[in-house]
Amino acid sequence: xxxxxxxxxxxxxxxxxxxxxxxxxxxxxxxxxxxxxxxxxxxxxxxxxxxxxxxxxxxxxxxxxxxxxxxxxxxxxxxxxxxxxxxxxxxxxxxxxxxxxxxxxxxxxxxxxxxxxxxxxxxxxxxxxxxxxxxxxxxxxxxxxxxxxxxxxxxxxxxxxxxxxxxxxxxxxxxxxxxxxxxxxxxxxxxxxxxxxxxxxxxxxxxxxxxxxxxxxxxxxxxxxxxxxxxxxxxxxxxxxxxxxxxxxxxxxxxxxxxxxxxxxxxxxxxxxxxxxxxx
Numbered sequence: 001x002x003x004x005x006x007x008x009x010x011x012x013x014x015x016x017x018x019x020x021x022x023x024x025x026x027x028x029x030x031x032x033x034x035x036x037x038x039x040x041x042x043x044x045x046x047x048x049x050x051x052x053x054x055x056x057x058x059x060x061x062x063x064x065x066x067x068x069x070x071x072x073x074x075x076x077x078x079x080x081x082x083x084x085x086x087x088x089x090x091x092x093x094x095x096x097x098x099x100x101x102x103x104x105x106x107x108x109x110x111x112x113x114x115x116x117x118x119x120x121x122x123x124x125x126x127x128x129x130x131x132x133x134x135x136x137x138x139x140x141x142x143x144x145x146x147x148x149x150x151x152x153x154x155x156x157x158x159x160x161x162x163x164x165x166x167x168x169x170x171x172x173x174x175x176x177x178x179x180x181x182x183x184x185x186x187x188x189x190x191x192x193x194x195x196x197x198x199x200x201x202x203x204x205x206x207x208x209x210x211x212x213x214x215x216x217x218x219x220x221x222x223x224x225x226x227x228x229x230x231x232x233x234x235x236x237x238x239x240x241x242x243x244x245x246x247x248x249x250x251x252x253x254x255x256x257x258x259x260x261x262x263x264x265x266x267x268x269x270x271x272x273x274x275x276x277x278x279x280x
């Protein structure tokens with residue numbers, strides 16, 4: 001038999017871990033707004049230590065992971081205190097619930113990061129669930145993504161084949177091209193890194209910044225016909241095997257003129273059609 005506890009939002013939404021307690025709620029069809037108070041309320045003046053009085057109150061809203069299709073918003077009541085002796089004013093800060101002035105709670109940041117990495121969800125899809133904007137979701141997960149994923153040396157373990165290709169990130173401006181590096185060792189490709197630019201120095205600098213053990217384990221590099229990537233790979237790596245990826249092979253063959261391939265086109269017939277030419 002389970003040990004049941006009284007029903008409460010503090011337990012259901014894990015508000016106690018964030019130093020909050022629920023005092024009210026407003027539920028609509030697609031949104032749940034929870035009014036919260038900060039539990040660790042310290043009214044002592046930072047300068048003289050006297051007890052301050054409540055001067056004003058404001059509401060700060062934080063986005064929490066949704067419950068199903070229902071967006072959850074934490075409306076935190078922030079109190080501003082004033083010292084009657086030294087006239088010092090200070091406000092509460094929900095440091096346990098969020099980082100700085102971000103609109104995502106700590107739980108929502110971790111949920112958004114897992115949704116991108118594990119569930120392969122796009123940013124606009126993640127932002128749609130908690131009813132927030134693209135920038136609200138993207139900005140807070142960039143820093144933990146870099147520290148938790150890009151800075152982890154274990155992500156290069158067992159990588160022996162990588163793929164390199166450029167991608168047009170923006171359609172206007174100078175810095176619109178990026179170099180994408182993917183892990184092709186296993187059957188399912190895995191994104192390793194994205195570096196601004198598409199010159200030979202971009203790939204060579206990226207390879208030089210990798211650990212010696214990881215760089216020595218790279219045996220094959222798949223790329224397009226750009227000679228800069230091939231030069232960078234052969235200069236940095238000891239004995240790499242550079243190959244052209246299948247996509248660019250097919251594209252190169254498709255764009256090759258028929259005459260250069262030794263075929264004579266029959267008038268009124270596509271030489272690439274199925275079946276022998278003499279069947280007509």
